[in-house]
Amino acid sequence: MTQQTRDTRRTETATEYSGTGRPAADAARATVVVTGATGRTGSRVAAAARAAGLTVRAASRARGFDWREESTWQPVLRGADAAYLVHPSDVGAPDAPDAVRLARTAVGVGVRRLVLLSARGEEQALPTERALAESGARWTVVRSAWFAQNFSEGPLLAELREGGELVFAGGAVRAPFVDVRDVADVVVAALTGGDRYAGRTPEVSGPRLLTFGEAVAEVSVAAGRELRYRAVAPRDYGARLAGFGVPPEEVEFLVGLFASLLDGRNAHVSDGVRQVLGRAPRDFAEFAQKAAAAGTWRP
Template sequence: MTENTQNMTVVVTGASGRTGSRVAQAARGAGLTVRAASRARGFDWEDRSTWADVLRGADAAYLVYPSDVGAPGAADAVGRLANEAVALGVRRLVLLSARGAEQARPTEEALRESGADWTVVRASWFAQNFSEGPLVEELRLGGELVFPAGDGVREPFVDVRDIADVVVAALTSGDRYVGQAIDVSGARLLTFEEAVAEVGAAAGRAFTYRAVSAREYGAHLAGFGLPEQEVGFLVELFESLLDGRNAHLSDGVRRVLGREPRDFGDFAREAAAAGVWKG
């Protein structure tokens, strides 16, 4: 049963990020009042004193940890925030997690132990990672993506708008998805080389993909000044997530929304039309 969303207020963490911005947009479209939680609005995951003012009086919250749900410190931060939310009467919590990531399980467990009415949305690799964030400049300026996804490893890239729609459905469907983990993916499997080729075709440019090992990529990141602990975490994450374990489709989008996931080719054409990869 769908809840009456009139006067329902949802806190959206990461409201300026890839998923948070779409969750906020989808929530407003569903008639919810959105309370954006970001540093620009006084919310800081690392400063517990900023949490209560954002949470107090809300009905629900979307939680996305800023670096990664499996990152060091994520389980502690999410668990503490979830406990504080429940204490303030915000029991309905939806957490973004990563499909196939064992590193994310402690964070999911911390949410479950909070006593919240929880839902976990486990997403595959974002299609929008090719159009937003650090990978974009490599393609736009250099025409090549160097990444540790191996040769032939397939991934069902998911459109973040589908993630947002699933999150909002979970928030507004009463207890239908409480206590559940929902795996979401895109409509078809692609290697990173194939995905880059589709992006290039949409952009009218010859883009290429070059696979490197996770450790080579970690050394590349360290050269840009990324902290050693973060580099180590990313190397471990890429070595596990990009080993082929996620080379399968999930039915979460179809099961929750009653439709097929958006296709990667449609995403690429829309982003190209917006000029994302113009040189």
């Protein structure tokens, strides 16, 4: 990409970002707060936002931001133009709607646009989504399918890499696992798209359905080692979580969440990636091959 092309893209981004049809003086002056900036989605949203010419203000505990400490909100939000919101536990957690009162704080200090990460088919998330919609912001909710990167990052990775087996409550239900890079690209499009995505709830997924067992089989082929999947009931998986030290109230929430989300309601493909980005979503096989090449599943 030439410097002229990069400058042109930044100007186009600034024009869209202003929401007025008038270019901002410089796209680099548009500041986006990214919560969970070191996490699975936040780190990728931050990278995609920087690539789009935006200035990223990372919001994490390491930088003094805490979802549960309201006194930390205004300092990170003041002077920003937009924010990406991802609740630290789950968008449907009992404390999530109250935490998203952060949106009202954001509007009060002049943040114009908010994008919330939510989950497809998660009824428990609806109160949180409503809290955002009632904040007075120009808001977008991105409802995501299960992440492909759940197999390459976090606790599921540890089981696969160290034990060669994934034990989970997914049963034989099919899901269209989405690459988190696509989620991040959609989020940044919503952050920079003026009023085009205001008040909308795009649903994003991968291009095809896989069971958890089929997904692990594809990971096994890409990784070049035998990896297995063992399905257990949600309640049995909750007992495993309790054995790992997860607090009882969180275990109870997760058991109910998995029982509902994995009942087949999400066994369909969504076209949000194509609607927003004008291209097909990345395939699970591409994710698996890329992660395997990086040595993700080597013991």
